[in-house]
Amino acid sequence: MGTFTGSFKGFGVTFAHMFRKVITTDYPFSPPKPAPRYHGRHILNRHPDGLEKCIGCELCAWACPADAIYVEGGDNTDEQRFSPGERYAKIYQINYARCIFCGLCIEACPTRSLTMSNEYELARDSRQDLIFTKKELLAPLLPGMEQPPHPMLLGETDKDYYVGALTNPGTSVGAERAPISQGDAE
C-alpha cells in the first residue's frame, strides 16, 4: 500500500516540473549569450594601427595561478617592429587545459594588451590544440589596421601610444568584441 502512494509522490515531482520554465537551451543552434563580463577566452589586443599592445613583460604569466601562460619576449628593431617600445612577445601561449578563467592575468597586464572575450566554446579534441598561440589569440585586424611588423604610425615614440591609453579603451574596444576567433577555422 505504502509503495503505491509513494509512486504517486514520485510522479508528483515529475508532473510538477512539466509546468515549470524550461532551462535547457537549443545549443548549438542558438547559443546563449553570457553576461557581458563573463570571463571567456583571452584576446591580445592591438593598437589602432595594428601594432601589438603586448610588450612581452610576462606579468600575466606570473599572475596566473594555474601556470597556464607562457611568454618569451623579443627585441623590436627598426626593421622589425611588432609593438611600440623596446620589447614584444616573440612567443605567447595560453594553455586552455590549465586556464581557470580567474582573470588575474588581465589585472596584471600593464598595457591592457590582454583582455578576455565572451567566447566560451573552447572544447578541443587534443591537448595540443588547447594551447592557443599568438595566431589564435591576437585580435583580428580591423579596418585601418596594418599587419605588423611595421613602423609606429601613430606617433614618433612609444609614449604617443601609451599616454592616455588606459583611460581610452577605444583603442582596443573593437578587438574586445571580436566574434569567434578566426584562427579556429582551420
Add this chain to the structure above:
Amino acid sequence: MTDVQKRADQVSLIIDGVEVVAEKGELVIRVAERMGIAIPRFCDHPLLAPAGACRQCLVEVEGQRKPVASCTQTVAEGMVVKTQLSSPVAAKAQAGVMELLLINHPLDCPTCDKGGECPLQNQAMSTGRADSRFKEEKREYEKPIHISSQVLLDRERCVLCQRCTRFSEEIAGDKFIDLMDRSSGEQINVYRDDFFGGAGTGDGQVGEGEGDVAFNSYFSGNTIQICPVGALTGEQYRFRARPFDLVSTPSACEHCASGCSQRTDHRRGKVLRRLAGDDPAVNEEWNCDKGRWGFRYATATDRILTPQIRDTKTGELREASWSEALLAAAEGLKAAKERGVGVLTGGRLTVEDAYAYAKFARTVLGTNDVDFRARPLRATGSPVTTTEEADFLAAAVAGITEVTYEQVENAPSVVLAGLEPEEESPILFLRLRKGHIRRKLRVTAVSAYLSRGLEKIGAALVAAVPGDEAHILASDAAVAEALGAPGALLIVGERLATVPGALSAAADLAARTGAKLAWVPRRAGDRGAIDAGCLPNLLPGGRPVTDDAARAALSLAWKVDAGVVPGTPGRDTDRIIAAAADGTLGALLVGGVDPADLADPTLAENALDTVPFLVSLEMRQSAVTRRADVVLPIAPAVEKAGTYMDWEGRLRSFGAVLKSTAMTDGRVLEAIAALLDVSLNTGDVNAVRRELGGLPGSTLPSPVRPSVAAARAAQPAENQAVLATWHQLIDLGSLLDGDQVLAGTARPPVARIGKDLAESLGLADGDLVTVGTDRGSITLPAAITDLPPRVVWLPTNSPGSTVRRSLGVTAGAVVTLTAGVPGPILAEEAAR
C-alpha cells in the same frame, strides 16, 4: 654604562635602548646592522667611502637638533641613538625622504629590471608613506640612454645616491660618469658634448657626437650591480627576466686567474646574467666586465654536441656515436703510442680535468709530453731546448701559496714585471689600487710604458725595452731598493717567459731581497694545471718527473707498474708542435687550445695538419676540431662542476649551474682509458678531489731555480723598432666570441710609438702606421706615447692586431715600421 666590557679603542653607546660596544670610528649604521637593526639606505655601501647623499638613513641622536644620517655619523661614547624602530621622529624623517625620492620616480616597477630585488621598492614598502601628496606631473627624461654599448641609464629612476660614480672613481679609477647639472635637473651622465656646448647629437646615443666619452670602464658592470634602483641596466639582461624567475647558483669565473667568485642566474636552461660574488678574501664584491658578461660562448651556434670522426672514405668529419668515437680515439692513440703522443691541454681546464690529462698522459700514453701552456714560451728565435720557464714554475710556483690578495693590499711596496694588472688580472689590479689609495702601497712597474692601469695604481715606471727586463731585474738599483722593505712583493706575469733570463733573475732577486714572489698567469686554468701536473717536467703535486722516489710514490698511488711513468722530462708545447710539424710525432691529444694563441699559429696549424692522428676535446668548432680525426665534445664551465686555482694558489670550487649530459674532459679521458684497459678514475669530480687529497704529500725540497744569463734587448736598425705587446682584457679571445655588446666597450686598438719614431716617420696622433715582419703586417692608428726610444707597442690579439698570427713574433722581436698603409697605393705614391 659599566656592565659591558670594552677595550680602550672601543666606545659604548645605546641604540634603540640596547647598550652596545663599537670600535672607535665605526659608523652608526654598521653598528646597528650588527645588532640586526636594518636602517633603510641607498647611498651607503660598506666598500665605498661614506657620502651621505640620499638621506634615507636618518636616525634620531639624543642631543642633536635634527635627525642625522647614520651612514656618515661615527659612534661616540655615551651616544644615544634611536632608529625608526623606537623614534617617531626618525620614522617620520625617513618617510619624508622617501616621499621626496618618489616625487619624480616613474611607475616603472612592472617592467623594471630591478623590480623584485629593488631596495627602493622594498624600503618604500617598509618605511615609506602609503600615499603621496604630490599630484603634479613627474619630471621625465628620455629613457634609456646608452652610456656605453653595454650599460643603459634610465635617469628617471635614479635616486642620485652616487654609488655608481663613487665606485668608478674610488674603486676602478675610471671617472667616466659623474653628476651633471643642478637642481631638479641634476643627473648622472657621461661627459657628453651637449653638456659642454659641443656638437653632441643629443639623441642619447654616446659616441655619435664628437667628444662624447662612453662609459668604457672594465668594471662598469659593478655599477649596475650596486645601483640601488633600476637606473643602470645592462643591455644583455635588460627585460630578459625578473629576479624571481631566476635560479641562482654560486660559481667561479672561468676567464682569468684572478679567481672571482660569482653568482650565475639562469632561467629555462639558459644563463641570463652573472653577478660578482661576495668573497672578501679574493674579489671583495667586485668583478670585471669580462667575467660578468662573457658567458655567451657556451650557447654559441657552433657548439659541438655530438662526437665526430673523420670518415675514412670521404675524408670529411661526420657525426658518430660516443662508443664509435671513443673507440676510434682509443685505437688511434694506441697505434700512435709507439711514435709518441703529445698532449696539449690549454689553460682553461679545471684542476680536476687537468689532473685527468696529466694522469692520462703518464699512465695511458706513457709520456711526459704534456703541456698546458698555450702561448709563446720563449723569445722569438730562442732555441727550443731552453726550459727556463718550466724550471721556474717547478721551483717557484708549483705547490707554493705564499702571496695572497690580503698581502698585496697591505704590502709596503710591490714590484710588477711582465704584467699589466688591469688588462691581465683585473681583480689583482683592484687590490693594488685599493692598497695604493688606502694604504699608500708603493708600486714599481718594469714595463715598456706607463699604461692607464699602471697610472691608476700610481706606479713608478722603470722603463724597459722589451728584452731588457731580465737585465733590469738583475741589476736595477731602484727595483732592488723597492723590494727591500719587509713584506714587499715581486709579482711577475706569464709574459716574462719570453725574455731569456728574466724568470731566473726574478727568482734570484726575490731570494736576494727576501721579497715574496708571485707568478700571475692570464687564464683561469693555468695555475691549477701546474699543480695538477700538466707540465713536461712536473708530476701532480709539483713532484719533479726526474725524482725516482716521487715517481715510485705516484705509481703506487695510481696502482700502475713502476716503469710506466717515464723518468725523463717530456717535450713542451713548442717542441711538441715542432715534432708534429716535422712528422715525427704519432698523434696529438688537444684540449681547449686555440692555435692562434701559440707562438707561431701558422706552424701550429701546419703541425695539426701534418700529425697522423689528432684527437680534439672541444666545446665549439675551432681550428683544431676542423683538422681533427676524432672530435669529442666536452662541457663548458656552466655545465660541469670543478675547481679553478687562482694565481694565489687558492682553490675556487664550483658546482654545475645547468643540468646537462655534456661530459667533462676527465670523464671523456676516463672512457678512452677504459677502452685501453686502464682505470683512470677521473670521471667524477668528487672522486678526483678525493684522489688528489689522498695523494701522498711531496716531501722533496723545491727544485733549484733556473739560472739563465740575463739577455739584453735587441738593437733595431733604421726604421725598425722593438715590439712590446700584451693582451687587452676585452679582445678576440675565443671565450668572448659573439658578444658584440661587450666588444663595444673594448679599448680601441692602437699602435703606440714614442716621439722619436713619430718624428722620424713623420706621424701625428691617429695617423696610420704599419708594423711589419717578413711574415706580414699590422696597420693601426698611431698613439704617441711616452715609450723608450725605438719601441712600438701593439695589443696582442685585438681586432686588426693579431700579433702572433700576422707577425709571427712576440714581444722583444725587431719589427719594421712604415707610415701609412702598405700595399699598392703606397707603392704608387712612392713611385710618383
